[in-house]
Amino acid sequence: xxxxxxxxxxxxxxxxxxxxxxxIDLVIPDHxxxxxxxxxxxxKTTLAKVIMGLVQPTEGQILYNGRDVTGLSITERARLGxxxxxxxxxxxxxxxxxxxLLLAAGSEKLSxxxxxxxxxxxxxxxxxxxxxxxxxxxSGGEVKRIEIxxxxxxxxxxxxxxxxxxxxxxxxxxxLTETFEQIHQEGRSTMIIISHQERIIQLADExxxxxxxxxxxxxxxxxxxxxxxxxxxxxxxxxxxxxxxx
Amino acid sequence: xxxxxxxxLLEKIADLTGKPVGAFNIRKDSGCEARQxxxxxxxxxKTDGKQGIDIRVKPGTKGEQCHIPVIIxxxxxxxxxYNDFYIGDDCDVEIVAGCGIHNSGCNExxxxxxxxxxxxxxxxxxxxxxxxxxxxxxxxxxxIMNPQTIVHLGENSTMQMDTIQIRGIDxxxxxxxxxxxxxxxxxxxxxxxxxxxxEAESDMLIELNGExxxxxxxxxxxxxxxxxxxxxxxxVGNSQCFGHxxxxxxxxxxxxxxxIPAITANCPDAQLIHEAAIGKIAGDQLLKxxxxxxxxxxxxxxxxxxxxx
Numbered sequence: 001x002x003x004x005x006x007x008x009x010x011x012x013x014x015x016x017x018x019x020x021x022x023x024i025d026l027v028i029p030d031h032x033x034x035x036x037x038x039x040x041x042x043x044k045t046t047l048a049k050v051i052m053g054l055v056q057p058t059e060g061q062i063l064y065n066g067r068d069v070t071g072l073s074i075t076e077r078a079r080l081g082x083x084x085x086x087x088x089x090x091x092x093x094x095x096x097x098x099x100x101l102l103l104a105a106g107s108e109k110l111s112x113x114x115x116x117x118x119x120x121x122x123x124x125x126x127x128x129x130x131x132x133x134x135x136x137x138x139s140g141g142e143v144k145r146i147e148i149x150x151x152x153x154x155x156x157x158x159x160x161x162x163x164x165x166x167x168x169x170x171x172x173x174x175x176l177t178e179t180f181e182q183i184h185q186e187g188r189s190t191m192i193i194i195s196h197q198e199r200i201i202q203l204a205d206e207x208x209x210x211x212x213x214x215x216x217x218x219x220x221x222x223x224x225x226x227x228x229x230x231x232x233x234x235x236x237x238x239x240x241x242x243x244x245x246x
Numbered sequence: 247x248x249x250x251x252x253x254x255l256l257e258k259i260a261d262l263t264g265k266p267v268g269a270f271n272i273r274k275d276s277g278c279e280a281r282q283x284x285x286x287x288x289x290x291x292k293t294d295g296k297q298g299i300d301i302r303v304k305p306g307t308k309g310e311q312c313h314i315p316v317i318i319x320x321x322x323x324x325x326x327x328y329n330d331f332y333i334g335d336d337c338d339v340e341i342v343a344g345c346g347i348h349n350s351g352c353n354e355x356x357x358x359x360x361x362x363x364x365x366x367x368x369x370x371x372x373x374x375x376x377x378x379x380x381x382x383x384x385x386x387x388x389x390i391m392n393p394q395t396i397v398h399l400g401e402n403s404t405m406q407m408d409t410i411q412i413r414g415i416d417x418x419x420x421x422x423x424x425x426x427x428x429x430x431x432x433x434x435x436x437x438x439x440x441x442x443x444x445e446a447e448s449d450m451l452i453e454l455n456g457e458x459x460x461x462x463x464x465x466x467x468x469x470x471x472x473x474x475x476x477x478x479x480x481x482v483g484n485s486q487c488f489g490h491x492x493x494x495x496x497x498x499x500x501x502x503x504x505x506i507p508a509i510t511a512n513c514p515d516a517q518l519i520h521e522a523a524i525g526k527i528a529g530d531q532l533l534k535x536x537x538x539x540x541x542x543x544x545x546x547x548x549x550x551x552x553x554x555x
Contacts, residue, residue, distance in 0.1 A: 054533060074536040084537045090530040093466070093494065094552035103548065104538050150538065 002028040002051065002158060002190065007060035009046055009213075020046050021057065022213040028206075030157075033184045033191045035204040037228065043213040044194045045087065048160050051192070052084040053077045064158070081157035087166055087194075089147035091135050097146055098130045104150035118149040121179040123172035140167040148176065152183075159183070160192045165200065177203065201225060248272075248279065251348050252317050259344030259376040260315040270313040271299055273327070275320050287312050287339070298328035298360075301341075305334030305366065313342045316359065321351025321387045326358045335366035335400070344376040347414070349387035356390040363397040363405070365430075371405045379414030388416040395422045399430035401456065410437040411446070412554065420448040426487075428456030436465040437554045440473035440501070450479040454487035454516070461489040468550055469501035480508045483516025491520040496527060496553060 009021040021043050028034050036044045049055040051062060053074040062070045069077055092100070101115050102108070116126035122145040132138065134146060144167050151159050164180075165173050177199045183189055184203065193200055201207060207224040209217040217224055248256070252274060256262040265280075269287035272279040276297070283289050286307040292298045301312060314329060333339065349355045365371055379389035397405055411418060424432045432452060440446050452461040461481055469475045481489040491507045509518035527549050535545035 052537060054537075074533065075539060075541050078537050078539040086530070086534060086537075088530075090528060090534050092531060092549065092552055094555045095548070099552065100538075103535065103540065106539055154538065 001030055001063075001065060002026075003061075003063040004047075004051070005061040005063070007047070007050055007057045007062070009043075009050065009055060010058045019213050021050065024060070024213075024215060026208070026215065028190060028192065030190055031187045032205045033180070033193070033203055034206045034208060035201050036192060036194045036208050036210055037196055037201065038210040038216065042211040044210045045162055047210060048084070048162055048192060048194055051158075052082055052160060054084065078154075078156075083151045083154040083156040083159050085147050085151045085159070085161040085164060087162040089143050091138070091143060092133070093135050094133060096131055096133055097149075100134055100146065100150050101130075101153045104153035105155075110153070115153075118152045119146075121152055121175070121182075122146070122149045123175040124149070141169060141172065144168055145172060145176075148179075152179070156189065158190045158192070160194075162194045163196075164193060165195060165197045173197075173199075198225075201228075248274075249319070251319055252279075255317045255319075255346030255348055255378065256315055258378045259317075259346040260313055260342050262313060262315065266311070266313040268311040268313070269301070270315075271301075273314070273316045275318055275323060276325050279317075284310065286310055289314075292328060292330075296328045297325060298330070300330050300332065302332045303334055303337050303339055306336050307334065308336075308338040311340045311342065315343065316345040316357060318345070318347045318355050318357060319350060321349050321355055321385070322353030324354070324356040324358075326360070328360045328362075331361065331363045331365075333363065333365045333369050333371055333403075335368055337366065337369040337371070339370075340372045340374075342374050344374075344378075345391055345393075346377075347379040347389040347391070348382065349379070349385055349389050350382045351385055352387050354388045354390060356392075358392045358394075360394045361396070363395075365397065365399050365403045365405060367400045367402055369400065369403045371403070372408075373405060374408040375410070377409075377411040377415055377418065379416070381414075389414060390417045391415050392419045393421075395420075397422075397424045397432070399424065399426045399432060399459075401427045402429040403427075404431040405433075407432070407434045408437075409435070410554075412437070412439045413441065415440075415446070416442075416444050418446045420446075420450075422449070423451045423453075424461065425453050426455055426459040426461060428485075429458045430456065431460040431462075433462045434464070436463070436467075438465075438467040438475065439470070439550070439554060440468075440475055441470040442473060443471070444473040446474070447476045448478065450477075451482070452480070452489065453482045453484060454489055455484045457485045457487070459485065459487045461487070463491045463493075465491075465493040466495070466553055467493075467503070468496045468554060469498065469503050471499045471501060474502045476504045476506070477522075478506045478508070479520075480510070481518055481520070483509070483511045483513055483518050485513050486515035487513070487517070489516070489518040491518075491522075493520075493522040494553075495524045496550065497524055498526065
């Protein structure tokens with residue numbers, strides 16, 4: 001179980017201090033699929049990074065399986081079973097897809113069959129990709145799918161995916177949603193997925209809408225999805241004020 | 247006699263464990279430790295008074311290897327060696343050179359090697375060269391290697407040259423030159439890691455003289471601590487040809503790297519490209535590997551190992 005208690009993240013800007021995350025309290029039970037959604041700049045990614053240790057909160061506490069992990073490094077949290085798929089994964093000159101899967105699995109050997117399973121689940125063929133370097137020769141969508149395959153290879157208890165659909169074509173996206181559904185049905189891992197995609201939102205046990213650094217709404221898909229749709233149909237306040245006499 | 251130290255050096259620089267297969271010449275402390283010719287590859291000592299050997303590969307030789315490692319285990323030894331390679335037409339051979347120094351004292355040990363290749367028509371040569379140095383415990387003698395490689399590629403011949411210098415060489419000045427005839431192709435991969443106060447300089451010239459000649463240079467280096475590196479690859483297109491120079495360096499600590507790739511076209515149909523980049527290890531690369539459970543130190547080591555692989 002993951003518990004966030006009073007999480008705050010405050011940064012200094014030229015205009016003064018800004019609260020990116022504002023007193024967030026959240027409990028995510030085991031084996032749930034939770035979607036973080038909400039407007040750009042609302043704090044979703046920062047919140048996910050706080051869980052992985054990529055961002056250190058200025059206030060608050062993170063408990064994972066009852067243990068306070070707030071002061072633990074990224075490495076220590078990874079070894080406790082938390083994994084994180086980046087929205088824009090880095091590329092590595094000289095490191096192959098096979099190398100990355102090995103590192104992710106934390107073993108010296110990984111059978112081709114096993115690698116094939118991970119890559120197939122993100123819509124890639126092992127024969128075409130295993131020996132390729134994760135460098136600029138791969139497209140953004142390919143790097144993104146390899147990134148997700150590394151999270152599958154980690155087989156961790158808590159998987160965090162930051163906008164896994166970004167940059168991925170429709171066909172691969174369909175394969176990916178099947179994979180998320182499959183992991184969820186297997187019931188071994190908790191998943192936090194940052195997403196705006198209806199198909200992913202429909203898979204969620206719970207939707208958490210993060211806006212202005214706070215949790216604006218939370219609930220089941222049936223409860224929250226109509227609210228999201230209503231929000232997105234709002235008109236532009238600037239345009240509304242155009243009725244000014246010239 | 248090959249000691250345990252020599253055996254370790256041979257393994258480091260030539261992946262040799264035990265007696266090599268095929269033709270070989272093992273040079274130790276300026277003498278010939280062992281030599282073997284084969285039916286197709288003949289190795290003979292120089293007869294013009296210079297130190298070194300001539301290697302003659304008969305036309306049509308395919309699938310054979312030739313090892314010519316150099317090891318130095320004495321401190322204060324300095325040598326200048328000339329090795330000339332005459333590769334006949336229609337060959338496909340692998341040549342493994344390399345130099346390892348185990349400096350047993352406080353004096354400078356130095357190996358200057360001049361390798362000249364004359365490659366016949368339609369031949370393929372894979373040439374690899376590893377350089378490695380170490381000091382005996384508590385010793386401070388400097389290890390110096392200055393290799394010069396001059397390659398004349400005949401029509402439609404190809405050469406793949408892989409050089410690697412990882413640790414232990416205090417100073418190196420490389421001078422590599424290729425002269426490419428019609429339809430020939432050269433691919434050079436250079437890997438270099440310097441640390442401490444080491445210095446490395448690499449000058450390279452590739453002249454694409456014949457029609458459809460191709461040249462490719464891939465240079466990857468890591469400079470750590472206070473070490474210094476200078477790269478100066480020059481690609482010259484004198485005909486319809488294609489050339490690509492790519493230099494990538496990772497800079498760490500308070501190191502210094504200068505990369506000066508140059509391309510010169512003397513023919514309107516010459517197509518030449520150069521790319522050069524120097525930068526530190528990207529923060530997001532380290533973070534990604536840490537999220538896979540690696541410590542920051544392991545992440546850095548993994549990135550460097552991959553980069554120099």
